[in-house]
Structure formats: structure tokens, C-alpha cells
Amino acid sequence: MHFHVKKYGLSILVGIALCSALFVGCDDSNNEEVVAPDTTSGTLEISDLVMQPGGDASKMNFCWYSTDTTTSEVQIALESQMVGTNFPLSSAITYTGTIATSNGYISNKVTVENLNENTDYVYRVGDGTHFSDIYTLSTYDKSDYHFIYVGDPQMGSSGDITSDEEGWQATLTQALTTFPETSFILGVGDQVNSDDNEDQYAAFLRPAELSSIPFTAAVGNHDVGTLYQYHYNVPNASTKYGTTDAEGDGDYAFTYGPALFMVLNSNNTSGLSHEEFIKEVSDAYAHDDTIIWKIVVLHHSIYSSARHSDDSSIITRRSDFYPIFDKYDIDVVMMGHDHVYTRSYQMLGDEAQKNQTVNADGAVVNPTGTLYVTSNSASGSKYYDFEENDTAYRAVRWQGYEPSYSNVQMRALWIICRDS
Amino acid sequence: MSGATVHFERAQVLQIQDETLHDSDIQKGLKVGSQTLLVKIVTGEHKGETVSATNALSTYNSVVGKVGSSLIVIVDQLDNGLFKTRVYNYNRIPYMYMMALLFFGALLLVGRKKGFMASLGLVYTFLCIFTIFLPLILRGYSPLVAALILVSLSATVTMILLNGVSKKSLCCILGTVFGVTLSGFILMLFSSFMHISGLNTGEAESLLLIGHTTGLHVRDILYSGILITSLGAIMDIAMSIVSSLYEIQVHSPHASQKILFQAGIHVGRDIIGTMSNTLILAFTGTSLNLLILLASYSVEYNQYMNMNSTAIEITQAMAGSLALVLTVPLTAFISSHILAKKTLEQNIL
Numbered sequence: 001m002h003f004h005v006k007k008y009g010l011s012i013l014v015g016i017a018l019c020s021a022l023f024v025g026c027d028d029s030n031n032e033e034v035v036a037p038d039t040t041s042g043t044l045e046i047s048d049l050v051m052q053p054g055g056d057a058s059k060m061n062f063c064w065y066s067t068d069t070t071t072s073e074v075q076i077a078l079e080s081q082m083v084g085t086n087f088p089l090s091s092a093i094t095y096t097g098t099i100a101t102s103n104g105y106i107s108n109k110v111t112v113e114n115l116n117e118n119t120d121y122v123y124r125v126g127d128g129t130h131f132s133d134i135y136t137l138s139t140y141d142k143s144d145y146h147f148i149y150v151g152d153p154q155m156g157s158s159g160d161i162t163s164d165e166e167g168w169q170a171t172l173t174q175a176l177t178t179f180p181e182t183s184f185i186l187g188v189g190d191q192v193n194s195d196d197n198e199d200q201y202a203a204f205l206r207p208a209e210l211s212s213i214p215f216t217a218a219v220g221n222h223d224v225g226t227l228y229q230y231h232y233n234v235p236n237a238s239t240k241y242g243t244t245d246a247e248g249d250g251d252y253a254f255t256y257g258p259a260l261f262m263v264l265n266s267n268n269t270s271g272l273s274h275e276e277f278i279k280e281v282s283d284a285y286a287h288d289d290t291i292i293w294k295i296v297v298l299h300h301s302i303y304s305s306a307r308h309s310d311d312s313s314i315i316t317r318r319s320d321f322y323p324i325f326d327k328y329d330i331d332v333v334m335m336g337h338d339h340v341y342t343r344s345y346q347m348l349g350d351e352a353q354k355n356q357t358v359n360a361d362g363a364v365v366n367p368t369g370t371l372y373v374t375s376n377s378a379s380g381s382k383y384y385d386f387e388e389n390d391t392a393y394r395a396v397r398w399q400g401y402e403p404s405y406s407n408v409q410m411r412a413l414w415i416i417c418r419d420s
Numbered sequence: 421m422s423g424a425t426v427h428f429e430r431a432q433v434l435q436i437q438d439e440t441l442h443d444s445d446i447q448k449g450l451k452v453g454s455q456t457l458l459v460k461i462v463t464g465e466h467k468g469e470t471v472s473a474t475n476a477l478s479t480y481n482s483v484v485g486k487v488g489s490s491l492i493v494i495v496d497q498l499d500n501g502l503f504k505t506r507v508y509n510y511n512r513i514p515y516m517y518m519m520a521l522l523f524f525g526a527l528l529l530v531g532r533k534k535g536f537m538a539s540l541g542l543v544y545t546f547l548c549i550f551t552i553f554l555p556l557i558l559r560g561y562s563p564l565v566a567a568l569i570l571v572s573l574s575a576t577v578t579m580i581l582l583n584g585v586s587k588k589s590l591c592c593i594l595g596t597v598f599g600v601t602l603s604g605f606i607l608m609l610f611s612s613f614m615h616i617s618g619l620n621t622g623e624a625e626s627l628l629l630i631g632h633t634t635g636l637h638v639r640d641i642l643y644s645g646i647l648i649t650s651l652g653a654i655m656d657i658a659m660s661i662v663s664s665l666y667e668i669q670v671h672s673p674h675a676s677q678k679i680l681f682q683a684g685i686h687v688g689r690d691i692i693g694t695m696s697n698t699l700i701l702a703f704t705g706t707s708l709n710l711l712i713l714l715a716s717y718s719v720e721y722n723q724y725m726n727m728n729s730t731a732i733e734i735t736q737a738m739a740g741s742l743a744l745v746l747t748v749p750l751t752a753f754i755s756s757h758i759l760a761k762k763t764l765e766q767n768i769l
Contacts, residue, residue, distance in 0.1 A: 194632060221629070240498075243423045250423070270424035272496040272504045307622065310480070319476040320496075320506065323454075350478045351452070392446055392479070 038086035044069070044130035047105075048205040048231060051214040053184050055235045056255045057142040060112045060214060062097070062125060063233035065105040069127035072097040072108035079120040079136060087124055087134050102230035103198060109233040117142050135211045138181070142257035145183040148175045149406040151336040151375025154222060155200040156193035158381040165203040167380035171403045172209045179407045182213055183256065186408070188336035188375060189218040189266075189299030195225025195246075205231065219249045219265040220299040220336065234263070241277035242268045251277040259293040259410055260285055266298040269313075271320035278328050293410070296325060296333045301374040303347065304338035305397040306384035322350050325370050332371045339384040341398040341406075344372040352393055376404045424498045429464040430511055433457050433489040437472060444479045452477050457485045459493060459505065466495060466503070475507035483507055490514070534582055541578030548573050549648075560635025563644035564604060571600045571647050575655060588666050591758050595658035595751030596651070602750070603650045603743030608643050610735055618642040620728040642732065650740040653698045654747050660691050661751040669759045677760035684752025692748060696741055703737035 049064040062074050074095045081088035097110030108125065115121070120138045124131040153168045155161060176182055192200035217232040229248025242251030242265040251274060253262045262281055264274050278296070285291045301308070302318035325333060326348055345352035348369035357365040372393075377383055380403040435458040444450040455475040461467055473493050475485055485491060490511040497503035527535040548570050556566040575596040579589040611617060618624065618641040627638045664687040665680050675683075704711070710733075714724045724730055 240423055268424065269426050270496045270498070271506075272498060272502065273424040275504075276498065276502070315481055316494075316508070319478065319481060320494075323474065323476055349454070350476065 038089075040126070040129070040131045041087050041124055042131070042133045044126045044132050046125060046132045048202060049125065049132070049135075050205050050210045050232065051137070051212075052232060052234050053214045053216060053254050053256060053261075054111055054113070057117070057139070057183075057257055058113060058115045059235070060115060060137070061233040061235055062108075062110045062112065063231060064108050064125055064132075065102070065231075066108060066127070067105060069106050069108070069130075070099065071127045072099050072106075072110050072125070073128050074110040074112055074123055074125050075131070076112055076121055076123040079122045082122055082134075085134075087122065087131075100230060102227065105230075107230035111233070111235075115139055137212045140181050140183055142183075144411050145257060146179060146181075146407055146409045147256075148179065148182050148185045149188075149334060149373070149375060149408050150175075150185060150378035151188050151404075152190040152220065152339055152377050152382070153187075153204060153379040154190045154193050154220075154377070154381045155203040155379070156197060156381070157190075157222075161199060161203050164379050164381040165206065167403045168204065168378060169207045171378050171405055172207050175405045175407070176209055176213070184214045184216060185210075186216050186261075186297065186334065187218055188297055188334060189220025190222045190336060191217065191220070192227075193222050193381075195223055196227055198227070201227055201231050216254075216261065216263060216297065218263050218297055218299055218336075219244075219267055221267060224249065224265070224267040238277055241273045241280075244268055253277075253281045255285070255291060257410065258290060259295055260291045261295050261297060264296060264298040266300040266317065269317065269320075271317075271324060274321070275324045275327075278324060278330075282328050293332070294328065294330050296330050298333065298335055300337045301335035301342070301372070302333075303342065303344045303372040303391075303393050304335070304340065304374040305342045305386050305391065305394055306338040306340040306399075307387065308338045308384075309387055309391065318350070322347065322370075330370050332373065335372065335374045338374055339377050339382055340374070340386060341376045341396070341404060342372075342374040342394050343396040344393045345369075345395045346371055347393060373406075375406065376400075378405055379403055424496065427464050427495045427497070428492055428508060429466070429495050430462040431459040431473065431491050431493045431505070432462060433459050433485045433487055433491060434470065435487060436485065441477065441484075444482070446479045450479055450482050451484050452479060452482060455485050455507075457491075457507065459491070461493065461495070461505070464495060465497075471505050473505040473507055481509075483509055537581040538578070541574070541581045544577050544581075545570075545574040557641070557644075558630075558634045558636060560637070563637055563640040564647075567604070567644035567647040568597075568601065571651055572597050574651065575600075578655065579659075587758055588662055591662040591665075591751065591755040592655070592658050594754050594758075595662065595747060596655045598750055598754070599654040599658060599743055599747030600647050600651055602746055603654070603740050604643055604647045606742055607646045607735060607739035610739065611643065614731060614735065616642065616728070616731055616735060620732060622729065642736075646736050646739055649736065650699060650743055653695065653740070653744055656698075657688075657691060657695050657744060657747050658751045661688055661748060662755050665752070665755045665759055669761075673761055675760065677756045680756035680760050681752050684756060685749060688748030688752060692745060696745060699740040699744060700737050703733055703740075707733050 044066060047065045052061040054060050075092040077088045077092035081091045095110050095112045097108060100107045117139055118141060120136065122134050122136050124134050126132055150171065155164045155168065158164055191204050194200060217234060219228055224244055225246050228246065234252045235254045237248065237252045238250035243249060244265065244267050249265050251262065251264045253260065260281070262278055300314060300317055302314060302321055308314055345354055346356055346364060346367045346369035347353065353369040356367050359365050376399065383399060383401050386397060386399060436455060437458050438456040439454070441451045441453040444452045454477065457473045457475055458470060459473045460470050475483060477483065483491065485507060492508045492511050493505050494508045495503055495505055524539045527539050531538060553566050553570040557563045575593045579592045583589045617639040618627065619639055621642065624638060627636060627641065630636050631638050661684050665684050668683050669675055669680060710729060
């Protein structure tokens with residue numbers, strides 16, 4: 001708050017000085033401002049536009065489909081510089097990126113840098129000559145922010161893709177209305193039902209919210225395959241760890257304020273591969289005092305409550321992964337795949353650590369072990385029932401047969417994840 | 421998977437390097453915690469190497485490594501050569517072979533030549549499953565047709581091995597094939613009334629993913645499964661009827677078709693008492709865990725009777741058993757017609 005006042009205070013002083021200068025010695029006839037009409041915005045047809053967080057909170061990754069273009073560009077400027085509906089080209093910064101062909105489309109990927117906190121931007125994407133419509137994106141405080149955690153939207157899985165898309169859109173609308181100023185949306189995989197289906201990707205990426213709020217994509221068992229690498233521009237995707245034969249889908253990591261997020265591709269069942277990735281990333285940030293939280297994101301939940309909870313492939317992953325998360329002191333693991341909301345106890349060595357210090361709000365203070373959370377369907381395309389057997393590791397499990405999401409508040413000192 | 425490989429290999433425990441174990445809070449006598457074991461890898465790329473393997477024990481997967489144990493380990497290796505080894509499970513394969521050998525041994529000792537033929541028949545059936553049935557359904561062919569082919573081949577070869585090419589074999593083969601087809605038909609009929617199919621099984625999701633790339637007919641797998649399940653029991657009862665009728669016909673060569681048929685029914689009545697239990701109890705035994713869960717969690721009657729898994733188990737048990745019972749008159753009818761010697765007048769005509 002204090003910082004904003006300082007910034008605005010300075011602007012006001014400068015403004016007053018300028019206005020005074022005008023009144024004192026101006027000649028109106030020399031002050032005609034000619035605003036050139038914006039003839040290039042909206043001249044390019046694009047689709048499937050989506051953003052991912054960049055390597056840190058000052059960067060943003062863009063990805064979109066176009067046809068017959070040969071270069072990819074993003075132009076970004078302050079929203080305050082907009083004159084009417086004209087894109088403020090003179091103050092905009094242009095970033096160029098890469099292109100690749102996919103199914104007859106061009107997949108464009110660009111990274112934008114030097115974003116400030118608490119700023120409203122406008123941007124457009126294009127090929128240097130023709131550009132899309134103008135979009136907005138806003139950044140917020142990176143040391144005290146919140147993100148929306150969604151699970152398995154799995155477009156197409158119910159058999160009725162229109163209904164799945166409506167459910168997904170409704171969840172996004174409700175989440176972002178209830179929790180405005182969201183920094184990003186965290187997904188845990190299974191965005192689509194069939195990895196090679198463009199209609200399903202189109203349905204998933206159609207909500208307008210995805211062009212103004214970044215979405216962290218993860219590779220689910222339904223996504224692993226051809227199109228994933230063309231629809232998401234994830235930051236720092238490893239080419240060595242966590243990849244599958246599909247390529248372009250390795251483990252990746254990014255920071256956002258006090259949190260380090262490591263998104264693993266759990267379709268790759270080599271624990272060693274993921275361990276080397278976590279080690280590499282943890283080492284890189286070992287001396288960075290601003291990083292307080294380590295969060296892992298992966299698709300195949302290893303502590304869940306529905307039909308996948310006792311799959312032998314899940315039990316094998318559990319015994320493979322939990323020692324790694326214990327070793328590298330991971331605070332929270334966010335997962336999906338099993339379509340029932342489940343929150344574990346603090347877990348260490350595969351055992352519930354029930355003796356924790358709990359504050360007046362019921363939150364754990366300086367907890368031991370790791371928290372494992374599993375999400376429900378964010379679109380309503382598929383719900384699982386609880387398994388009849390209960391498990392020693394779950395603190396809360398919920399299935400309301402409605403699309404759901406969670407809001408996660410991130411602060412330098414604590415993470416708040418509400419069950420209600 | 422690129423960048424890394426995951427292989428399951430046999431290994432021998434040489435030494436317990438470190439262990440922290442304690443009793444599970446949930447299940448007495450079960451050890452949880454961790455071990456670090458020095459193992460010698462016996463198969464695969466690292467055959468002969470001595471490495472340290474980690475072992476994470478939990479209530480749901482408690483494998484206690486002891487010096488000399490034969491275990492299965494997972495060798496998780498990156499492309500650059502770096503690898504780690506962890507314990508997967510006990511090596512159960514030797515005991516499975518032992519049990520199989522004991523089974524075949526007993527079959528030979530007790531059954532002599534027929535026992536030997538029976539074991540050949542069993543081996544042939546399994547070869548058919550892996551080389552004909554599974555490849556066919558994974559290429560998108562109808563599981564029902566594939567199962568029918570499997571059942572016909574299995575019954576034919578088994579019978580010929582046991583009784584040579586003879587009327588006895590023919591009766592038995594026909595009785596078996598018709599009986600098994602009947603079980604499939606009954607299951608399909610009732611499944612359509614009750615809205616059950618392969619899509620309602622626990623593995624449906626994985627099967628659908630496989631179906632996406634192979635053309636597998638997930639729905640029909642359920643109906644084809646019952647043909648294989650009931651094959652053994654139906655072959656058994658068919659053979660019992662045929663064998664009895666054959667003996668009667670040999671000792672009373674002038675017994676008419678009608679007499680033979682009646683005899684078949686009477687013999688059937690005696691055996692059906694124990695045979696009818698076969699499939700029902702087999703399904704009950706494999707569903708024991710489910711029964712216990714339902715009994716102890718006080719699930720309401722309307723819910724548990726109509727759960728997909730319950731409905732599927734009950735329908736399969738009933739369809740198989742019904743077909744089993746009907747195989748008696750069916751086989752008696754077929755056999756009596758084939759075995760009965762035609763009267764002089766019929767021969768002339």
C-alpha cells in the first residue's frame with residue numbers, strides 16, 4: 001500500500017509540474033496530437049491462445065495456433081498507455097519466439113520478460129505484420145498471492161464435449177469471480193481425454209480467461225502424446241528428465257515469489273529421472289533465501305481415495321516417489337488422476353505424522369513431513385466414487401459430484417489451502 | 421519413455437546394510453520402515469553386479485529382505501548410465517513353477533496316459549489364449565467370435581488327445597461348444613436387460629485407452645470372458661454324460677436314442693448336485709474381499725446389489741451355472757443321437 005502511494009505521489013507531482021508549464025507558456029496551435037488509428041490489431045486469426053507462467057514472476061510464456069505465418073511475436077505495453085482502443089505501439093515492447101508445425105497449424109511460442117508486480121498490461125500476438133485482437137493481463141503482488149488449483153478437466157471424457165466445456169468454463173468463471181486477482185491457475189494434467197484430438201484442445205483452451213491468467217499445464221495419462229508440446233509453452237522444460245517418447249513433455253520448474261514449483265511428468269515411471277531433476281532444481285535455488293516453499297505438481301496421485309488408489313502402478317509410484325519428496329523436503333505435492341478431493345495428513349516415511357502444532361484456525365504450524373492433495377474434476381466430465389475401504393493417510397476426502405476447484409493462498413510465511 | 425529405462429530384475433540379498441523397521445500400527449506382525457540391502461543382480465544389463473538397493477516397507481507393500489532372499493528389484497537407469505536399484509517384491513516365480521510341476525506330476529501319476537494327454541490339452545489351451553485369442557481381440561476382432569474359436573479349438577484338441585478321434589470325442593466337443601455358447605448367450609441377454617458390459621468393469625478406463633489405439637471392443641470382453649470361465653466346468657459335465665452314455669451303449673448296443681437320452685438325464689441328475697456349486701462357489705471365493713467390505717461397512721441392500729462389480733459377478737456366476745445345468749440335457753440329446761445304433765430298418769433306408 002505504502003509503495004503505491006509513493007509511486008502515485010511522484011506521478012501527481014510530475015503531472016502538476018507539466019500542467020503548470022502548459023498554462024504558463026503554451027501555444028495551443030502547436031499542441032495537436034495526432035493519434036494514428038490502429039490498423040493492425042485484429043487482422044490475424046488465431047486460436048488456442050494460452051499463457052503459462054515464465055521461469056519466474058517477471059516472465060510470461062505465450063502459446064497460440066495460427067495458419068500460414070512464419071514468425072511469432074508478442075507486443076506488450078502498459079494498459080495505461082492505451083489511447084481509446086488503439087494498441088500503444090510506440091511504448092510497446094516486442095518479443096519474438098519460435099514456430100513449429102502441428103496438424104496443419106503453426107504453433108507459436110514466445111516468452112515475455114521484465115514484467116513488474118501489480119501492473120496492468122495489454123498485449124497482442126502476431127507475426128510482425130498482422131496481429132490478433134488486444135488482450136489484457138494483470139500482475140499482482142508476488143510475495144502474497146493466490147492461485148486456483150483445478151484437477152482433470154479432461155475435455156471429452158464424458159462423451160459430451162460441449163457439456164464438458166461448459167462445465168470447465170463455469171468453474172473458471174466462478175473461481176475467478178469468487179477469487180479475483182488470481183495470479184495463475186494450477187492444473188495437474190488430463191486437460192483433454194485424447195492426446196491427439198484438436199477439438200478437445202480447442203474446447204479446453206476456449207475460455208477467454210486463459211488469455212489473461214496463466215495456466216500451469218501438467219502431463220496426465222490422457223494428455224501424454226502428440227499435441228501436448230504444441231499447445232503449451234512451459235518454462236524450462238527438461239530434455240533429459242521426465243520425458244516420454246512423445247517428446248517436449250519433460251519435467252519443468254518455475255518460481256513465483258517465495259515458492260518453487262516443480263512440475264513432473266509422472267507418465268515417466270523412472271523415479272531416478274525425477275529425483276535428478278528435483279536435485280538439479282533444488283541445488284540451483286539452494287542459496288536463494290527468497291524461496292521458502294517447495295511444491296511438486298504431478299498427475300498420478302500417490303495418496304488418493306478412489307479407484308486408482310490401489311492400482312499396482314500407483315503403489316509402485318508411491319514407494320518410488322515418497323522417499324524422494326522426503327529427502328528434498330518438499331512441502332506440498334499437488335496431484336490429480338483419481339477424481340475425488342483428498343487431503344492427506346502430513347506424511348513422512350509413508351506414515352501419517354499426526355502430532356502437529358495446530359493454531360487457532362486449525363492450520364498446522366511448522367509442520368513435519370509433506371502434505372499431499374488430490375483434486376476432483378474441474379469440469380464435471382468424470383467423477384469417481386470413494387473406494388469403500390478407508391485409508392490411513394487421508395485426513396479429508398470429498399466427492400460432491402459437482403465440478404470443483406481450490407483456492408491456494410501463498411505468503412512468504414504460510415500457505416493456506418482451504419478444504420471447504 | 422525416453423531419457424530413462426525401468427527394468428524388473430532378479431536379485432539375491434547378500435547383506436542387510438542398514439535397516440529401521442518397526443511393527444505397523446495398522447496390522448500386527450507386519451513390518452514397516454526401510455532397509456538398505458546389498459544385492460547381487462542376477463538378470464539383465466547389470467547381471468553379476470553387486471549394488472545397494474533401497475527398500476521402502478509399508479502396510480500395503482511390506483517386503484522384508486533377508487540374507488539369501490531372492491527378490492525382484494527395479495533397476496531405474498538414466499541414459500547417461502546412472503542407475504538406482506530398489507526392491508519391488510519377492511521373487512515368486514520359482515514357487516509358481518514348483519506348483520505347476522507338482523500339478524502336472526500329480527496329473528501324470530494319478531492319470532497316467534490320460535493325465536499326460538490332459539496336461540498337453542491344458543498347455544495347448546494356454547497357447548491358444550496367448551497366440552490366437554489375445555492377438556485377435558487386440559486387433560479389433562469381435563471378442564465373442566475370438567472366444568468361440570478359442571473354445572472350439574481347446575475342446576476339440578483336448579478331447580482328441582483324451583479319446584482320440586471318435587464318436588465319444590465328437591459328442592463331448594459338440595456338447596461343450598454348445599454349452600459354452602449358451603453361457604455366452606445367456607450372459608449377453610441378461611446383461612442387456614441389466615445394462616452391464618465391459619465398460620462397467622474396474623479396468624474399463626485402461627481398456628478404453630488401449631481400445632483407442634488397437635480397436636479393442638471393450639463392451640464385448642465381458643461376454644467373451646464367461647466362455648473361457650465356464651469352459652472347464654462345462655467340458656467336465658459334458659464328458660461325464662458322454663462317458664456314461666458311451667459305456668451304456670457299449671454294454672447295451674440296442675439301446676435306443678430315447679433310452680440313452682433318459683439315461684443321460686438320470687446320470688446328469690446325480691452329478692448336477694455337486695457340479696452346480698462349482699462356478700457359483702468359485703465366483704464367491706474370488707469375491708470374498710468384496711463381501712467382507714460390504715458386510716462390515718453396512719452398505720444398503722439397494723446400493724450393493726446394484727453396484728457394477730456385484731452385478732457383474734452375480735450375472736456371470738448365474739449365466740455360467742445355468743448353462744452348466746442345461747449342458748446336461750443338451751449333451752444327453754446330442755450324444756444319444758450320435759451314439760445310438762440305428763435300427764435295421766433305418767440302416768436299409
